[in-house]
Amino acid sequence: MEMCQMRVQVFEYKQSLFREGTLDAQFTQLQQLQDESNPDFVAEVVSLFFEDSEKILNDLTRALEQKCIDFKKIDAHVHQLKGSSSSVGAQKVKNACITFRNCGEEQNIEGCFTCLQLVKQEYLLVKTKLETLLRMEQQILAAGGAIPMIE
Amino acid sequence: MACSSSSSPPTSIKGAAVDNEERPHVLAVDDSLVDRKLIERLLTNSACKVTTAENGQRAMELLGLGDGQHTINNRESINLIITDYWMPGMTGYELLKKIKESSDLKEIPVVIVSSENVPTRIKKCLEEGAQEFMLKPLQQSDVKKLRFHMMKLSKPTKSMPLPKSAHKF
Numbered sequence: 001m002e003m004c005q006m007r008v009q010v011f012e013y014k015q016s017l018f019r020e021g022t023l024d025a026q027f028t029q030l031q032q033l034q035d036e037s038n039p040d041f042v043a044e045v046v047s048l049f050f051e052d053s054e055k056i057l058n059d060l061t062r063a064l065e066q067k068c069i070d071f072k073k074i075d076a077h078v079h080q081l082k083g084s085s086s087s088v089g090a091q092k093v094k095n096a097c098i099t100f101r102n103c104g105e106e107q108n109i110e111g112c113f114t115c116l117q118l119v120k121q122e123y124l125l126v127k128t129k130l131e132t133l134l135r136m137e138q139q140i141l142a143a144g145g146a147i148p149m150i151e
Numbered sequence: 152m153a154c155s156s157s158s159s160p161p162t163s164i165k166g167a168a169v170d171n172e173e174r175p176h177v178l179a180v181d182d183s184l185v186d187r188k189l190i191e192r193l194l195t196n197s198a199c200k201v202t203t204a205e206n207g208q209r210a211m212e213l214l215g216l217g218d219g220q221h222t223i224n225n226r227e228s229i230n231l232i233i234t235d236y237w238m239p240g241m242t243g244y245e246l247l248k249k250i251k252e253s254s255d256l257k258e259i260p261v262v263i264v265s266s267e268n269v270p271t272r273i274k275k276c277l278e279e280g281a282q283e284f285m286l287k288p289l290q291q292s293d294v295k296k297l298r299f300h301m302m303k304l305s306k307p308t309k310s311m312p313l314p315k316s317a318h319k320f
Contacts, residue, residue: 026288033192033291041192048184079237083266084185087288 003145010136011148017133018150022126027089028150039141046130049088053123056081060116064109074112075104081119090130092122175230175301176200180210180246181264182238186287190233193294199231199301207241207249210234214256216249229259230301235287236265236272244276251280262297264289 001009017023034041060077063070082097096119103111137147177199179190187203194201204210211217214229232250234243241249243263251257260282265272273284282300285293 029288029290030189033189033196038192045185045188048188052184076239079266080183083287084183086266087183087185087189 003140003143006136006140006143007145007148010133010140011150013133013136014148014150017129021091022129024089024091026087030088031147031149043134043138045088046134049084049090050127052084053081053093053127057116057120057123060119064112064116069109069112071104071107075101078104078119085123085126090123090126093119093126096122174198174200175298176202176228177231177233177301178202178204178210178213178229180204180207180232180234180238180243182206182235186235190289193289193291194233196291197294197298199298206238207234207243207246210246211241211249214250214253216253216256229256231282231297232259232261233297234261234263236263236276237267244272244279247276247279247281260300 014023018027030042030045056077060074060081063074063077078097078100082094082101085091085093085097096115100112100115100119103115140147175198177194179187179194179201181187181190181203182205187205191201191203202213204213208217210232232246234246236243243265247261247263250259250261257280261280262283262285263276263281264285264287266287268286276284283297
């Protein structure tokens with residue numbers, strides 16, 4: 001595929017992710033921090049985000065399985081996930097966490113279960129999309145091109 | 152699990168290698184791996200030397216305030232402390248208090264960062280002596296502002312070199 005076409009494809013894909021609210025401006029900030037001296041910065045941060053999120057989601061699942069639910073613990077986990085998703089620009093995950101926190105504050109157990117499912121769903125979606133995007137961008141870089149940025 | 156990372160030996164800040172460029176040295180404290188990576192990059196981009204700590208306890212150890220340690224005069228080594236507000240164990244606020252209670256360290260400016268905009272929290276931190284309270288996620292412009300503060304706060308006889316990447320952003 002020609003470089004031009006590749007770049008257009010990436011640009012349009014990225015644009016769609018922003019338009020649908022999957023990613024927000026913070027992701028652009030991350031990309032702007034990547035340069036020749038730190039060519040893998042975005043991939044590294046995103047990878048840390050995946051690791052972190054999966055651990056937190058497991059902890060949350062376990063916490064909600066307990067006979068006596070510790071809402072403080074749940075709040076702490078959700079706060080953490082909200083923070084890291086916000087830092088990478090994973091907007092839908094962040095918003096799902098905000099809703100989750102509200103359920104936790106109300107000690108609404110059923111609501112928490114629903115929220116957990118929603119957060120997991122949004123996380124899996126953003127994970128797939130980010131992996132796709134980064135793979136596409138990597139192909140451009142490997143072919144000597146520059147990643148198109150969304151301003 | 153690694154507790155801190157730095158361009159210099161991680162055991163203590165006192166033992167840091169001599170840095171010919173005299174970049175300001177910032178201690179960044181945050182329990183989030185993602186945020187530590189981010190702040191490190193932002194600070195490095197602003198020509199700062201960075202040491203990170205994953206919690207207040209570790210930060211205290213690096214500052215020489217850990218249990219069993221004697222307080223050491225290493226005011227020269229750290230120019231700024233940036234800490235997340237909400238951390239398990241010791242909060243950023245509690246860390247701020249401990250720093251301000253230390254005769255050796257109280258002069259070091261402390262910036263609190265938080266993902267939540269809570270006026271009472273901000274007031275509390277500022278009253279306790281925090282230099283600034285900033286919202287997460289931090290932007291490059293926030294860090295540039297802090298860099299400027301650090302230059303102003305350095306000794307008048309010492310002139311700080313301009314950051315190499317001044318026009319990068």
